[in-house]
Amino acid sequence: MLKVYICEDSKDQRTRFESDLTDILKEEFSDMISLGLSSGNPDDILDAIRADNTLGIFFLDIDLSARINGIQLASEIRKIQPRCYIIFVTTHSEMSYMTFSYKVEAMDFIIKDNAADVKHRVRQCLLNCYHLSNHFVESVNKNYMVKIGSCVKAVPYDDILFFEASENARKVILKAKNSQFEFTGKLKDIERELGDKFYRCHRSFLVNRENVINVDKENSEVVLDGGIVCPMSVRLGKGLY
Structure with missing residues (x-):
């Protein structure tokens, strides 16, 4: 099982994203992926994953009205869950280069300007995450995983x-x-x-x-x-x- 976490400081956008995500999960991933937490506060996300080690899929806005931005949040998440999946959903395409300097290894960078495209990209990201996690489970059965x-x-x-x-x-x-x-x-x-x-x-x-x-x-x-x-x-x- 995988869990999805959303960090978006705009309540309206967060509600809309939750609705689209819930529809996708019910239609295609009901027994495989669940919604863990949706919040505008990055500290809520960090607290949640410290308490639950289920592998996470993180959809993060970059420009958060908080003590850290989405890229910094991704860096903190990566320290807790090295194998997690991080996707940025934002209007700030010009900030994509920063993901490399913070070494967060984002799976995708989705621009918010087209709602239909966003939903399609989210669905594709979830599918990719599911396949990658299954491949990892098969690998775990054959390999000893060493965290260094x-x-x-x-x-x-x-x-x-x-x-x-x-x-x-x-x-x-x-x-x-x-x-x-x-x-x-x-x-x-x-x-x-x-x-x-x-x-x-x-x-x-x-x-x-x-x-x-x-x-x-x-x-x-x-x-x-x-x-x-x-x-x-x-x-x-x-x-x-």
Whole structure:
């Protein structure tokens, strides 16, 4: 499920946009996309998405009568939801270049001067968002998603060798066949999330069962694909042999 958020400071325009959007959702996306919040206050939008992590589609006016404009709001939204979809709906076409300087990665920039065209473009944006989100779900089923700063990287499960508790507090190292990442997390949470595909062979290591080549009981080591070696505790290692 996706949620739509609208931030438009003109009450009349916001009401009209809500009406058009509601019609589109009922006709084509009733079980897939819902209206989360419509407001003229950007802080209302930010508060709402901090309380609800459902992936959002944001239709934002640029010239808001508030402490921040729509582009600045988009930048704040992107920090909370790196994967969200942002669409600007505005009369200020000359401000489109600012979206690049703020690095908000807008999906579309819709000009308000033609109501029929706006409705058509909104429908197309919703359709694109739905297809993109479905593709992401399929990707999640095949990949482990690592959040590093404001970026999300997809690492195929088949490529992961192990997770290791980092020397840096509250950090975990993901070691893959051709890459390595350090990110914020806890090994016990990852172990719980991934289930039986991965095994805790040591208090600091969680190995991918599919990539275990050999279990060396004599030296208390697990040999992984590519000859990578992980330590193995006597007690925990019993689950691998």
